[in-house]
Amino acid sequence: MSSVAFHTLGCKVNFYDTEAIWQMFKHEGYEQVDFEQTADVYVINTCTVTNTGDKKSRQMIRRAIRRNPEAIIAVTGCYAQTSPAEILAIPGVDLVIGTQDRDKIMTYVNEIKSKREPINAVRNIMKTRQFEELDVPDFADRTRAFLKIQEGCNNFCTFCIIPWSRGLMRSREPESVIKQARMLVAAGYQEIVLTGIHTGGYGEDIDNYSLAKLLWDLDKVEGLKRIRISSIEASQITDEVLEVLASSDKMCRHLHVPLQAGNDTVLGRMRRKYTTEEFGRKIELIHKAMPDVAITTDIIVGFPGETDEMFREGFEFMQAMKFSEMHVFPYSQRTGTPAARMTDQIDEEVKNERVHELIDLSEKMQLAYAEKFVGQTLEVIPERAHKGDEDGLVMGYTDNYIQVVFPGSEDLIGRVCQVKLIEAGVNECKGELVGVVQLAKAANN
Structure with a gap:
């Protein structure tokens, strides 16, 4: 029996995609082994959200080549999409497939087996308009099922390379989402986590359909206990979404709403689509629709031009939001983005001090939120x-x-x-x- 090993870097969407690719190998009779073991095929699903992501991806590719120089080395994911030539230049890489056409991976692997010639299967992602159907009927070692409903992003934030690695917004057909949800419930899953690159944008490219309508359709799936949205932008929390949150007993009392910065000047430079006032208003509406809701968020610290005064103002705004947890990241220059070319970069020491201050705040808010439920x-x-x-x-x-x-x-x-x-x-x-x-x-x- 042929064997395959996987290593996944980056986000939940990448982990979903890896599971989908595994299903194809499994269908062909492959056995999955640990990445540190000798395998016939190694699949490295890469991340490019930071320059460090690129570096770690290259390290894992070389590790696989060292593990078994005779193995087929297949590289997919965001770094593969943006830098295929760079990856193919690594001696030992056989296949680069990017973030589309993953459904053809077995065809390419079999072709490499017979000819042993490297293949660059990467196409221009910006021309892709169709959602790539990759079903995952079951998840190894997981009790929450992830369901990918959307791909790509149209936002082009100044710090982010992802639109160039994932392409523009593409929604999965509603019938396909519901079909997979039923399949996951039949497999025994109690909770489904809706995920995507820009999950809250689901339905923007479908006539007379929306995220709210999808949530109502999922609410009708018999046997499903919990529906969780992995992430949603404040601007995408519509009145219709708020109505679902208020009325459906399947919606989890948890939303991850990325803030990124608590100062309007910094938000403007990031090219985010809201002000702090608009963000705060949405948070207030969520709390009204769903009492006791946990709201988690992402914060980027030390964005170019962020003064001490801007940081302090942001700190106070975050305190007022009473998040249940904050995921805090120091700003990292990503080559190829507008923010990386900004001249007023922040000193690393200053960034680190601010990061620690916000992590302390996050821990206090996390404890305060949890304390409300002691005895329940x-x-x-x-x-x-x-x-x-x-x-x-x-x-x-x-x-x-x-x-x-x-x-x-x-x-x-x-x-x-x-x-x-x-x-x-x-x-x-x-x-x-x-x-x-x-x-x-x-x-x-």
Whole structure:
């Protein structure tokens, strides 16, 4: 039996795409092995969101070549899309396939097996207008199912290379989304996470359809317990989306709404499509529609031209938003973006100081949010055994994205458990099992 090994860098969309590519290899009779083992084919799904992503991708490609010089080395993903010639220049690379035409990967692999000639299968992504259908009926080692509904982005923020690696906005056909959702529920999944490059833009390219309509259609899928949106822009939280949040009992009380900066001058330079006032108003409306909602966000620190005064103003704005968690990143120059050419770059030491200050703020807000639920019984779907000092613990997430660790055996993984929160903490809270609502996911039985 031929073997294949995967290594995925970057975002949830890349992980979804890797799972989809694995399905094709599995269909051809391949066995999946660990990336550190000897395999007949290595697939490296790359990231290019930062220059560091490019570097790490090259490192993993070379590691695979060293592991088995006779193996077929296939490189896909965002870095492959933007820099195919650079990757093919690495001795030992056989296939570069980018972020489209992944459904042809087995044809290319079989061709390389017979001819052993490198193939550059990358086309101009900006000309692509169709969503690439890549089904994933099951996820290895996961109790939450990811469902990719959208590809590409039309925003062209000044710090971001992604439109050039993923192309323009393309939505998946609603019938295809619902069909896969039913397939995932039939496989035993309790929670589906809707994901994409610009998830909240779903439906903008479909006549008389929208994200809100998709959410209502998913709400009707029998057996589905939770619907979670992986990320949504403030500008895409329409009145119709707010109505779904207020009315559907399947929508998770958690939204990830990227802010990026808490100062209007910086937001303008980033080419973001909102002001802090508009963002704050949307957050207020979300809280009204869905009380006790957890709102997480992304923050870029030290964007070119961000003065101490701008940072301080942003800090106060973030405090006022009462996020349940912030993912904080120092600004990193990405070659090829307008922001990388800006002359007023911020000193790395200054960036690091600001990053630590915001991480401290995030931890305080995370603890404050979790403390509100101490003593309450919440539904948790355990994802794995907890690795710590104590044995006999499992961990999982509530619908409002509180990570809870509680005593329990591994046969609880994938089940919906009622857990009383007994102690709040940063990153994880402690709970005690009250009862079990649902049977385990079929794939885990």
